[in-house]
Amino acid sequence: MDSLIRTETDQIAAIRILLVESPIKMARQQGVGHIKGTVKRVLLQLTSRDGITGWGEAAPWEVFTGTPEAAFAALDVYLRSVVIGWPLSNIRGLTQAMDRVLVGHHEAKLAVEMAMFDILGKRSGLSVAELLGGRVRDRIPLSFSIADPDFAADLDRMHQMVPQGNRIFKVKTGVKPHAEDMAHLEAMRGAFGDGIDLRLDYNQALQPFGALRVLRDVERFAPTFIEQPVPRDALAVMVDFRRALDTPILADESCFEIGDLQEVIRLGAADAISVKLMKVGGMLKGQGLMALADAARIPGYGGTLWEGGIALAAGTQFIAATPGISLGCEFYMPHHVLTEDVLEQRIENCDGHVIVPTGPGLGITITEHSLKDGARQLAEA
Ligand SMILES: [Mg+2]
Helix, strand or coil: CHHHHCCCCCEEEEEEEEEEEEEECCCECCCCCCECCEEEEEEEEEEECCCCEEEEEECCCCCCCCCHHHHHHHHHHHHHHHHCCCEHHHHHHHHHHHHHHCCCCHHHHHHHHHHHHHHHHHHHCCEHHHHCCCCCCCEEEEEEEECCCCHHHHHHHHHHHHHHCCCEEEEECCCCCHHHHHHHHHHHHHHHHHHCEEEEECCCCCCCCCHHHHHHHHHHHCCCCEECCCCCCCHHHHHHHHHHCCCCEEECCCCCCHHHHHHHHHHCCCCEEEECHHHHCCHHHHHHHHHHHHHCCCCEEECCCCCCHHHHHHHHHHHHCCCCCCCCECCCHHHHHECCCCCCCCCCEECCEEECCCCCECCCCCCHHHHHHHCEEEEEC
16 A cells, blocks of 8 residues: 555655754643653654655653653654655554654654644645645634743733733633632623633642532633643532532643543543643544534633743644634743744734734745754754
8 A cells, every 4th residue: 555655756765854942931830741851842844855844843751651861762763664655644553653653752752743734835835724734723822721830920011911911811820829820810891890801720729629619619700611620530529519610610731632532522521622632642633523512512721731932833723724723822931031032923923812823834944054053952863
């Protein structure tokens, strides 16, 4: 089969893998894996035989999906030989081939798929959203996460961001004592009233025993949803919350890929899901996940780990072409958290929305200059 579909000019001829580190502007307190100082990611450059380059990015988080060092090794040692010589005209086949030679490592496989679509787009003049079926939206509502250990700094940010059109704020609750969470929610509703869309994310912080009382308390602030209140395997408890509360429950850590979603649907454990390309391991797989979610009338939300501009460009293209992801996205890293990024120009944010790029491929430009300027390189292969 492979020999039949491979042609000379559309094969991948070269692969370049970079482990990079970027400083961040603000501390982030998430309940697990507090981030301060820097984040590490893997960047991937593929070049086709006719000289077109495409970019991908793997941005694992060690407490969530894996490590950047493991993604680097997966690409360098295990996936390199699969990717070299593979034709751009068969991305679906490549995702199957990668799954055959390597279990897990979703972020590394996603980086390959991303770079393949980027090249295919540049060759055809189409954006990745168009290659994924066509765009159903040109802009995506942007959610900013309230996760600074210094809440006063976050409140100051909100006072700057709300007049600029930002409406959605997701508060990382359960990190500080419940009484502090309540005081912060009171302060935010007091300052902005119904003018903001508040969401809460516990990042699995609550123990099931006693959690319902906590969630009943925070319901008075009318959150749009409560994300992952309890550990990822406590699905039966999430079923109970859905019965007891008016606020929708969103599954993040409980739902990585399609098998997880099947279980969520079977039990009735969530009203919505956070879709992260780093969890599901590909844009094609993400669309498969959302096809099942659509059938169960479960909307998606565009979540992130610590992606930079390349992966968030892919996320933006993916959401533009995936109707069911209707709850916005949290792609705020390049504008608000990373001090540097490897893109020549950041993806535009306007009126509290991420604007979907219209150029071919991922719609971004990376040069050797922007690459050198935009990230500290720790290793290259
Ligand atoms: Mg989350």
